[in-house]
Amino acid sequence: MVGGANLKITALNPTPELLASGYNVLSNTKDNQANFSIERNAGAAGGLPAGPLFSAVVQLDSAKQVVYPISVNILRINPNQPVCMGNNAVIVPAP
Secondary structure (H helix, E strand, O other), rough: OOOOOOEEEEEEEEEEHHHHHOOOEEEEEEOOOEEEEEEEEEOOOOOOOOOOOEEEEEOOOOOOEEEEEEEOOOOOOOOOOOOOOOOEEEOOOOO
């Protein structure tokens, strides 16, 4: 979820590394939210790849010098185990 109604997530794309590692990915976007699910294929071995798992395409309005907070919330993980949730930001500098 990205803070700010004047920012829209138009696409959330899994990285080639994530797809090549044997996982199924479902995602959708609506306004300033993106939801996704990552499931291991039956024959997949190993964990998630290191590094980025997704790239997001965002549409900004004409605002300048703005910081949009981003948060990642984990709703469910199976099997249950500790997960590092995260926060970050999209920074729009002055032209």
